[in-house]
Amino acid sequence: MKRILIVKVTSMGDVIQAQPVVADLKRAFPGVQVDWAADEAFAEIARWNPGIDRVLCAPLRGFKKARSWAAFKAIWASVAELRAERYDVVLDIHGVYKSAIISFLTRSSRRLGYQSKDLGERGAAFAYTGRFKPRREVNAWYGMRETVSLALGYPLEEPAVYNLEIPCLPDANASAPADGAPLAILFHGASKDDKKWPTLHWVAVAQDLLRRGYRVALPWGSSAEHSEASAIVAQVPSATLLPKMTLTGIARLIQDSTLVVGVDTGFVHLAHALQKRTVMIFIATSADHFGNHVPFRSVSVGDGQRVPGIEETLQAIDHVHTLPVAAPASSMSTSAAAA
Structure with a gap:
């Protein structure tokens, strides 16, 4: 095996969670070249992985929106x-x-894809010369690794290796204002409204984290998210409303953080991949299927059928908050001081 192409086009969380497949392949086939095909909007993530030899990308989303000649x-x-x-x-x-279509356009005579029942769009089956084995009912992220390992005949090793190296930026927006306290980031925004957590819940979490000695920062990516973040900061003035940042800028912010709390969104998956203490809140999607679970580091709450409560989320924060943070004892909550 000399050259392999992985096709995982979107979305942010999926592209991040698929990165361990690269390390698996490199370990199984020493010297193999691994290329990656992605939408231009997420190609930057694949470029963070030094194990990927070539990143192929096109503005697929951009063309769908604008239909421009340049795209x-x-x-x-x-x-x-x-x-x-x-x-x-x-x-x-x-x-x-x-x-x-990307798979079909390659010159490869061996193009593997999912069984029809496992495809996101069943018509995609036209492109494949072979199929993966039926997927087991396991976590989606482990399932991707298992699918490829079974197809190419190598054993999986744990833990998953994401191997992401976030480039340093001269950009002043690359990190939140520093005052010596550990940084907690709240990712309140989501691609769909049914994934969002109530504003008052975020207010309660922000207040709790400030009592524990964290500085709290809220990023945003759209005007709607800016309004939502502003509503939270209006009730928690000590929290920081960040300026609009680039993808890499936010990634650097996560790299510099101690704790990340957020809904089911790509940046929280990135925090997990960077081995940050992470609490992910699931409202409309399944934590068992799409969540991250590493004892005392990554916790996912919610079952996709209800809105997780404030107390449930604070208990999850307690679970990953196993070591005391660098803050004056007088500013820490009882649970933080006892951690």
């Missing part, structure tokens, strides 16, 4: 780049039309 030319150029290499195997671990 079309960029897509056409990416097709030429895609066909410039011959892969021993193409692994489509996405399973929708756009990932299938």
Whole structure:
């Protein structure tokens, strides 16, 4: 095995959680070159992984929104780049039309994809010369690794290795104002409204974290998220409303943090991948299927059927908050002081 292409186009959390497949392949096939095909919006994440030899990308989302001539030319150029290499195997671990088309356009005679029942879009099956084994009912992130290992015949080793190296930025927005206290980031925004947690719940968590001795920062990415973050900070003035930041800027902020609390969104998955203390709140999706679970480091709360309560989330914070933070004893809560 000399050259492998992984196709995982979107979204942010999925691309992050698929990164351990690269380390698995490099370990199983010493010297193998691993390339990655992604949407331009998420290609930056794949470039953070030094184990990936080449990142192929095109503005698929951008073209869908704008239908611009520039985006079309960029897509056409990416097709030429895609066909410039011959892969021993193409692994489509996405399973929708756009990932299938990318797989089909390669010059590989071995293109593997999911069984029809496991595809996001069943019509994607046209692109494959072979299929993965049926997926077991396991966590989605472990399932991706298991799928590829069974297809290529190598054993999995634990733990998962994400191998992400976030570049340093001269950008002043790369981190929150520092005052010596540990940083907690609250990711309140989500791609869908049904994934969002109530504002008053965030207020209670922010107040609790401040009592524990953290400085609390709230990022945002859209005008709606800015309004939501402003509503939280209005009730918790000691919290910091951050300026709008780049993807890499927020990643650096996470790298410099001590604790991340957020809903089911890509940045919280990134925090887990960077081995930060992480609490993820699930409201409309399944924590068992999409969550992160590492004792005393990553906790996922909620079952996808209800809105998790404040107390449940604070208990999860207690669980990952096993070591005292660097803050004056007078500013810490009882649970923090006892950690």
